[in-house]
Amino acid sequence: MADMKIGAYLCKGCGLGERLDTAQLEMIAQREGKAQVVKSHDFLCNAAGVQMIKDDVANDGVNHIVIAACSRRSKTEAFNFEDVAISRVNLREGVIWVTPEGDETKELVQEMAVDYVRMGCAEVAKMQPPEPNPNHGNNKRILVVGGGLSGLTAALESARTGYDVLLVEKTGGLGGWLSKLHKRVPSREPYADPQDTGLADLIKQVEAEKRIKVFLNSTISKTSGAPGQFSVDISTESGSTATENVGGIIMASGFETYDINKLPELGGGKSQDVVDQAGLEQLAKAANGGAIKRPSDGKEVKSVAFVQCAGQRDTTGKHLAFCSGHCCNTSIKQAMYFKDQNPDVDTVVIYTDLRTPGNGEDFYRSAQKKGVIFTKGKVSEVVPGAELQVKFKDLILNDDAVAKADLVVLATGMVANSGIDMEAQLLAEATERDEAKKAKDAGEAVAEKQEKPKGVSILNLTYRQGPDLPHLKYGFNDSHFICFPYETRRTGIYTCGPVRRPMDAVQAIEDATGAALKAIQAVENAMLGRAAHPRSGDLSFPTFRREGCTQCKRCTVECPFGAIDEDEQRYPQFNESRCRRCGTCMGACPVRVISFENYSVDTVGSQIKAVEIPDEMDEKPRILVLACENDAYPALDMAAMNRVQYSAYTRIIPVRCLGSINTIWVTDALNSGYDGVILMGCQKGDDYQCHFVRGSEMAHYRMSKIDDTLKQLNLEVERVTTHEVAITDIARAPKIINDMAETIGKIGLSPLKF
Amino acid sequence: MSDLNTKMVEKYRNDFLKEVEANVEEGDWVKMCMQCGVCSGSCPLGPHWEHPPQEIFMMIRAGKRDEVLKSESMWMCTSCYNCIVRCPRELPITHIMHGLANYAHRLGIAPKMNPTRRFAKMFWKNLTAGGRVNELKLSIRLYFMDGFASGIKKGLEMLPVGLGMLKTGRLNAFGLLGGGKCKGADGIHKMLKKAEEIENRRKGFAS
Numbered sequence: 001m002a003d004m005k006i007g008a009y010l011c012k013g014c015g016l017g018e019r020l021d022t023a024q025l026e027m028i029a030q031r032e033g034k035a036q037v038v039k040s041h042d043f044l045c046n047a048a049g050v051q052m053i054k055d056d057v058a059n060d061g062v063n064h065i066v067i068a069a070c071s072r073r074s075k076t077e078a079f080n081f082e083d084v085a086i087s088r089v090n091l092r093e094g095v096i097w098v099t100p101e102g103d104e105t106k107e108l109v110q111e112m113a114v115d116y117v118r119m120g121c122a123e124v125a126k127m128q129p130p131e132p133n134p135n136h137g138n139n140k141r142i143l144v145v146g147g148g149l150s151g152l153t154a155a156l157e158s159a160r161t162g163y164d165v166l167l168v169e170k171t172g173g174l175g176g177w178l179s180k181l182h183k184r185v186p187s188r189e190p191y192a193d194p195q196d197t198g199l200a201d202l203i204k205q206v207e208a209e210k211r212i213k214v215f216l217n218s219t220i221s222k223t224s225g226a227p228g229q230f231s232v233d234i235s236t237e238s239g240s241t242a243t244e245n246v247g248g249i250i251m252a253s254g255f256e257t258y259d260i261n262k263l264p265e266l267g268g269g270k271s272q273d274v275v276d277q278a279g280l281e282q283l284a285k286a287a288n289g290g291a292i293k294r295p296s297d298g299k300e301v302k303s304v305a306f307v308q309c310a311g312q313r314d315t316t317g318k319h320l321a322f323c324s325g326h327c328c329n330t331s332i333k334q335a336m337y338f339k340d341q342n343p344d345v346d347t348v349v350i351y352t353d354l355r356t357p358g359n360g361e362d363f364y365r366s367a368q369k370k371g372v373i374f375t376k377g378k379v380s381e382v383v384p385g386a387e388l389q390v391k392f393k394d395l396i397l398n399d400d401a402v403a404k405a406d407l408v409v410l411a412t413g414m415v416a417n418s419g420i421d422m423e424a425q426l427l428a429e430a431t432e433r434d435e436a437k438k439a440k441d442a443g444e445a446v447a448e449k450q451e452k453p454k455g456v457s458i459l460n461l462t463y464r465q466g467p468d469l470p471h472l473k474y475g476f477n478d479s480h481f482i483c484f485p486y487e488t489r490r491t492g493i494y495t496c497g498p499v500r501r502p503m504d505a506v507q508a509i510e511d512a513t514g515a516a517l518k519a520i521q522a523v524e525n526a527m528l529g530r531a532a533h534p535r536s537g538d539l540s541f542p543t544f545r546r547e548g549c550t551q552c553k554r555c556t557v558e559c560p561f562g563a564i565d566e567d568e569q570r571y572p573q574f575n576e577s578r579c580r581r582c583g584t585c586m587g588a589c590p591v592r593v594i595s596f597e598n599y600s601v602d603t604v605g606s607q608i609k610a611v612e613i614p615d616e617m618d619e620k621p622r623i624l625v626l627a628c629e630n631d632a633y634p635a636l637d638m639a640a641m642n643r644v645q646y647s648a649y650t651r652i653i654p655v656r657c658l659g660s661i662n663t664i665w666v667t668d669a670l671n672s673g674y675d676g677v678i679l680m681g682c683q684k685g686d687d688y689q690c691h692f693v694r695g696s697e698m699a700h701y702r703m704s705k706i707d708d709t710l711k712q713l714n715l716e717v718e719r720v721t722t723h724e725v726a727i728t729d730i731a732r733a734p735k736i737i738n739d740m741a742e743t744i745g746k747i748g749l750s751p752l753k754f
Numbered sequence: 755m756s757d758l759n760t761k762m763v764e765k766y767r768n769d770f771l772k773e774v775e776a777n778v779e780e781g782d783w784v785k786m787c788m789q790c791g792v793c794s795g796s797c798p799l800g801p802h803w804e805h806p807p808q809e810i811f812m813m814i815r816a817g818k819r820d821e822v823l824k825s826e827s828m829w830m831c832t833s834c835y836n837c838i839v840r841c842p843r844e845l846p847i848t849h850i851m852h853g854l855a856n857y858a859h860r861l862g863i864a865p866k867m868n869p870t871r872r873f874a875k876m877f878w879k880n881l882t883a884g885g886r887v888n889e890l891k892l893s894i895r896l897y898f899m900d901g902f903a904s905g906i907k908k909g910l911e912m913l914p915v916g917l918g919m920l921k922t923g924r925l926n927a928f929g930l931l932g933g934g935k936c937k938g939a940d941g942i943h944k945m946l947k948k949a950e951e952i953e954n955r956r957k958g959f960a961s
Contacts, residue, residue: 354788364788365843368785368788369786371785375815375816376789376812394812394816396789396809396812397812397816397818
């Protein structure tokens with residue numbers, strides 16, 4: 001590694017030259033920041049400015065760059081230099097856009113800019129030019145688990161983009177649920193009639209695709225490794241096992257229908273003539289266009305009642321709490337099976353809310369035209385008999401009513417086939433242990449149990465964090481249904497189709513295509529030793545100082561992505577390719593031995609220390625803001641674009657995630673005389689928006705213990721606050737800062753200024 | 755109960771929706787209602803209906819024949835057309851309401867004393883007699899619909915309006931003596947008779 005040579009480049013464009021004393025900033029960068037090369041430019045982000053920096057890197061040996069211009073979120077393409085460490089000093093959005101113009105404030109504004117330049121120089125001095133992860137894999141093959149519509153689509157899309165695919169299917173044939181359908185909900189204009197499933201053609205395409213290798217009657221018995229270097233054992237029914245290497249994994253393991261026997265009050269399991277939607281597809285397939293006959297006596301069905309939301313959208317906690325999304329369209333389609341064959345068959349759909357996503361509204365209208373009756377009502381009971389009685393409450397007429405039918409179809413909904421939920425099991429085991437302990441304490445005899453993961457695992461991951469992907473909600477595998485779809489909490493493994501969230505065929509196709517693209521992104525980044533997402537392309541990766549590690553396991557436990565295992569000596573073992581670079585491990589480490597080349601306890605710590613704390617007599621407080629770079633920092637940037645002002649005593653440091661905040665930073669800041677510390681992260685909890693799933697939650701938890709530290713230092717607890725800030729909180733984020741300034745005004749400056 | 759009503763009950767058994775589709779003006783639209791309730795919410799008289807249009811459509815589908823046909827509800831419609839304009843499914847709701855009222859009247863099971871029905875009958879009689887509406891006679895009949903005393907009272911209340919109309923030539927006092935008939939009243943009578951025949955034949959009302 002060559003000697004460090006810092007180059008500081010100051011921009012005078014966008015009004016920076018007029019508002020700030022650039023000459024003084026240059027001097028600060030040179031004297032205090034120890035920058036060997038200091039240059040200013042009227043328009044740093046134009047071709048000439050960028051070329052100036054490039055020339056210095058090429059000819060002058062500059063390898064650490066400080067760019068004092070706009071926010072690190074602006075001009076990222078212009079200021080993109082390879083193989084150097086870069087610090088962006090935010091003088092535009094961070095200083096001149098958030099402070100009032102004029103002579104009165106000129107001094108304060110200049111102080112703010114000077115501090116930011118000091119911070120930038122201090123940060124870059126602690127950074128190393130990042131180098132790609134040397135342990136990266138170079139396998140670009142993609143494994144698709146599940147041969148249903150989602151899996152087939154994902155395989156086909158990946159193959160056509162130029163990637164080899166292994167397609168593993170548990171059963172003896174491709175097609176999944178689609179192969180069990182008589183017809184599908186229409187996907188084309190005029191959305192009026194059920195449509196052929198198109199499965200035969202899809203399978204033909206997959207079989208004709210040379211890049212796809214299909215394994216039937218097979219399951220995954222072991223998955224280990226990381227993106228770009230997964231090793232997968234594929235076991236066939238006959239007992240043979242093949243070990244294959246793949247770069248990325250798409251899990252499309254689909255769903256099961258909710259067990260109809262759990263709905264005895266609706267006749268489930270009590271009468272052969274009460275079937276679920278899958279059961280009706282079977283009957284329709286058997287009839288093959290002829291009159292549908294009911295199971296009990298083979299009588300042609302003359303009247304049929306569809307019960308929507310059977311065991312779904314349940315508020316009692318007994319059944320599924322969610323809406324499966326496809327069932328209304330499916331029931332409409334199935335009612336048409338009857339009406340198209342014989343318009344005299346009475347078909348009634350009893351619904352509470354008819355939800356027809358996609359172009360389902362046209363399909364619904366078409367069913368009404370065909371004479372399907374839709375009744376808004378809540379079914380309470382289905383009485384079995386030769387003629388079934390569906391008792392329901394008519395919600396429009398507010399009246400109890402009975403519909404008689406030869407056949408009743410229950411829309412039971414989807415249950416994700418998502419494998420073992422390790423977190424839920426650990427929680428259950430912990431409660432069980434607690435209860436056993438209580439029982440033991442109470443003198444009762446308790447049988448010792450050998451705990452083993454319950455259920456059937458799909459991927460059989462060898463990660464210490466469990467054999468399957470963590471569940472998000474209701475057993476579905478995802479990280480966030482809206483913000484980061486497909487991304488599970490295991491890097492390089494993506495889910496699509498109904499295992500991710502309930503959906504219909506059209507959505508599953510779209511989903512599979514999306515997941516294929518995510519998998520491709522992951523393998524390509526892994527090839528180059530870079531992070532997959534959300535810090536796509538980040539070269540840095542965490543390392544730890546072995547001699548300092550106390551093997552406390554906090555990093556391995558708290559890593560939201562299962563990127564850290566333990567080696568034989570129980571030291572953490574980083575799987576760099578699995579890592580998302582959030583730094584949650586760095587924030588967790590009590591002995592601070594974990595760091596990234598360009599982001600460490602030191603890079604932030606030195607910035608905190610670089611700020612000059614004015615003497616108590618000056619009455620100039622200092623507020624430190626540690627803002628998550630994903631939501632809070634852009635919110636503050638946008639506030640600046642809207643010229644929302646906040647206290648000029650503020651010094652903001654972006655962090656990768658609130659989870660990466662090591663409490664030492666807060667303690668250091670308070671010790672060195674900061675008057676207030678604000679932490680801004682993303683929404684936590686069940687409806688979290690944290691890009692790293694648990695970072696914000698972890699930080700809030702850690703900060704809940706900061707009060708003790710404050711009391712030890714004899715400081716008011718109000719001096720440290722933690723907030724959940726969304727990217728849209730453009731007015732709120734500056735207000736939080738101003739509120740802190742006001743609080744400091746009330747409680748006075750910190751006594752710890754030296 | 756009329757013969758026609760018994761006949762229709764027998765013909766359609768319990769399928770009231772089919773009966774409505776076949777016999778009520780624009781009745782085949784009823785099945786297209788999606789129960790959003792915009793019609794009921796838009797009706798200026800909405801709160802006064804026993805069963806707003808949304809409910810009537812539901813009742814038809816639920817086979818509540820007597821409740822619908824004997825109801826006063828559809829007689830409440832003032833033909834403001836708000837519901838038609840707003841219906842997302844483009845149902846001709848106003849027409850269906852009038853169609854239902856008319857059908858109930860034809861079957862002889864519409865509420866006898868419903869004022870709208872009585873006025874409609876008066877209007878029809880007045881109009882068809884001469885082929886043109888005699889406004890003076892129609893208003894006098896309307897005022898005296900509920901007896902002599904209340905007729906005098908209503909008449910006195912409306913006296914200033916009537917005098918104003920006389921003064922500006924909007925009301926012909928000689929209307930009381932008759933006149934105002936159109937030239938070919940006989941022809942009109944014939945046409946109406948023929949139309950009724952055709953309708954009866956088409957809807958199967960003829961005995």
